Amino acid sequence: MxxxxxxxxxxxxxxxxxxxxxxxxxxxxxxxxxxxxxxxxxxxxxxxxxxxxxxxxxxxxxxxxxxxxxxxxxxxxxxxxxxxxxxxxxxxxxxxxHDLGVDPGLVKDGVEAHLQRLLAEHITTLGDGYTLTRREFMTPIGPVDILCKDAAGATVAVEIKRRGDIDGVEQLTRYLELMNRDTHLAPVTGVFAAQQIKPQARTLAEDRGIRCVVLDYDDLKGIDNSEHRLF
Amino acid sequence: MxxxxxxxxxxxxxxxxxxxxxxxxxxxxxxxxxxxxxxxxxxxxxxxxxxxxxxxxxxxxxxxxxxxxxxxxxxxxxxxxxxxxxxxxxxxxxxxxHDLGVDPGLVKDGVEAHLQRLLAEHITTLGDGYTLTRREFMTPIGPVDILCKDAAGATVAVEIKRRGDIDGVEQLTRYLELMNRDTHLAPVTGVFAAQQIKPQARTLAEDRGIRCVVLDYDDLKGIDNSEHRLF
DNA sequence: GTGTTAATTTCGGCT
DNA sequence: AGCCGAAGTTAACAC
CATH class of the missing domain: 2.70.180.20 (Protein Yojf; Chain: A;)
Structure with a gap:
């Protein structure tokens, strides 16, 4: 260099x-x-x-x-x-x-993948009686982050973002449209979960009947840690 | 430093x-x-x-x-x-x-903001008799780049991109849907203006009744310069 | 200041 | 190699 x-x-x-x-x-x-x-x-x-x-x-x-x-x-x-x-x-x-040589590279921790894993492990964060069906549920237009069932047994599709903006709502809307055409799955409702949700995204989501949930990464991690300590 | x-x-x-x-x-x-x-x-x-x-x-x-x-x-x-x-x-x-002092900063030319300003100043590029209502017209789901009226006095919403892609058409479609629900504004037609419009974006736009306009940055700047030279 | 969009985005993962 | 989405994005701009 x-x-x-x-x-x-x-x-x-x-x-x-x-x-x-x-x-x-x-x-x-x-x-x-x-x-x-x-x-x-x-x-x-x-x-x-x-x-x-x-x-x-x-x-x-x-x-x-x-x-x-x-x-x-x-x-x-x-x-x-x-x-x-x-x-x-x-x-x-x-x-x-200066001769610097090749860099061994950065090691990261705490990104969206991590958030998805934590929410899947603590799916009742979305409400009492919720049960996980599976993560990364594949559809012909891409994977739904989390598929689960609410207390009444109705199917719920969850889209997770670190920052929730309009693009994420559009993405979830496409999944919901497709899944609701499938008689085996329908009716499917949507949850838009993010650490932060932009007002415009919230407006669009709620206008489409999609519930918005703000996630707290430290809380989720805290639950994770305290549960681990029990064993 | x-x-x-x-x-x-x-x-x-x-x-x-x-x-x-x-x-x-x-x-x-x-x-x-x-x-x-x-x-x-x-x-x-x-x-x-x-x-x-x-x-x-x-x-x-x-x-x-x-x-x-x-x-x-x-x-x-x-x-x-x-x-x-x-x-x-x-x-x-x-x-x-090393003592570098304060930097005078970068001078840019040719970005979307510049394109938007130029088109707003020369709104008749879209057609004779067009008049500017305002730039960055706010709606609950975001700002419309340019709002103007055509020769007949009908409201026109313009979305400007450097590269016209499907995302831009979707964005404009959302604005039009929302604005056409507002009885004070409706009917509102759309114009998708970009330096380059992808064939798929053009097809989608025209299918939705949105007019596509290819902008020539140098032409717009040329008009700008020649007008300035008159004074 | 808050909030939204663009960027010479860059970066990583997957098809 | 191209496409898509995330990023400790950062930067510019309107309200």
Whole structure:
């Protein structure tokens, strides 16, 4: 990895056009040729960048660029599209390279899959007398997250999201339409379960007779832990 | 901005739990206290990070950490949540700081907002006699991009996309259904406007009586420029 | 500030 | 390889 601190201006041309005026920034050139341009603030997203696969070529500045104080020009061309990045370097404060090797990668825990497992294990969170039929119940248009029965024995399809928005309601609606055409399953009611439900999604869901349930991940995990402690 | 190249392991605990095994990486500490951990590949997204507002404290490694070869520990705590990042540094290959100053920021051109503004300013692109009612017309299920009236005075809802896909047609359909239930607005017709419209989206739209309009960004900008030149 | 949508989204899983 | 959905999404913008 090459790390350069330099005063530079940048132009991107591809899916859109973008320009960065002259300022001092950090330029990162990774082993795969990708380039990141960071300022001293903002978030993890660079001001500008080129994703791999791409190639970086260092070319000589032309006459007018030299007159403007440009000492080097980087042309970063994407391998499979017309996306192109042009970095004009003025003063270079630092230019170093380091051998980092291949990264072993990130290990994650606590995403939607986890939420689905916890709700399936504690299905009575949806109401007394609820019983799990199965997780990932397959339909011709995709898997329903959880299929269960309520206290009265009626079938209930559950769609789980971390953040419940309109897309999730549409998804559940499609499943319900399809399943209610199946005389063996019908009638099937819907539950939209999420850690957070957007007002617009709630409006749409309730308008369609779908119940909304807000899940608390820590509560579910808490039940899980306390139950484990009993054994 | 501080840039460190070091062999390190990282633990994140907050919205989820994540762990990075020992390896050599680039650590970036920005002026606002945010921290980015990059490997020599992937894309612009760091392996792990902490977004501002947050504070970074360098603490002494405990006895067992010293035994493992840890020379320093960074604790990065988010200011408004329980999100925390713990970086255990082993060998430090490089540790430099640079004053970058405030960045003037990126100038973009050619995104959807720009397209929407241009079409609103030149609403007769949709037909002679069209008049703008308003942009971002709010409904209970979200904002309609543009609401206008045709030459006959009938209300028209416009959905704008850079790339016209089926999702966009579904979105507009929902708005139209809702608005046509409102006796003050009905009847409302729809226009699906995009720089590029997929054949499937066009078929679906036209089947539902929604007119499709392909927008030419450069043309709209051209009109804009020539009009500005008149004054 | 809250809330919603777009993004040069990126990333992962599955068909 | 393409499609679909999630993400510690982040960023811009309207109310």
């Amino acid at each position: 090459r790390v350069v601190i330099a005063k530079c201006s940048v132009d991107y041309d591809g899916r859109l056009t973008a320009h960065l005026p002259l300022a001092t920034r950090l330029l990162m050139v990774k082993a795969d040729g990708s380039v990141l341009i960071h300022s001293d603030g903002g978030s993890y997203k660079p001001l500008n960048w080129m994703s791999p696969p791409c190639a970086m070529a260092e070319v000589e500045p032309d006459e007018s660029e030299v007159a403007d104080g440009v000492t080097a020009v980087w042309v970063v061309q994407h391998a499979k599209s017309e996306d192109r990045l042009r970095v004009r370097l003025h003063e270079v404060h630092s230019d170093t390279s | 501080r840039v460190v190249i070091a062999k390190c392991s990282v633990d994140y605990d907050g919205r989820l739990t994540a762990h990075l095994p020992l390896a050599t990486r680039l650590l970036m500490v920005k002026a606002d206290g945010s921290v980015l951990i990059h490997s020599d590949g992937g894309s612009y997204k760091p392996l792990n990070w902490m977004s501002p507002p947050c504070a970074m404290a360098e603490v002494e490694p405990d006895e067992s950490e010293v035994a493992d070869g840890v020379t320093a520990v960074w604790v990065v705590q988010h200011a408004k949540s329980e999100d925390r990042l713990r970086v255990r540094l082993h060998e430090v290959h490089s540790d430099t700081s």
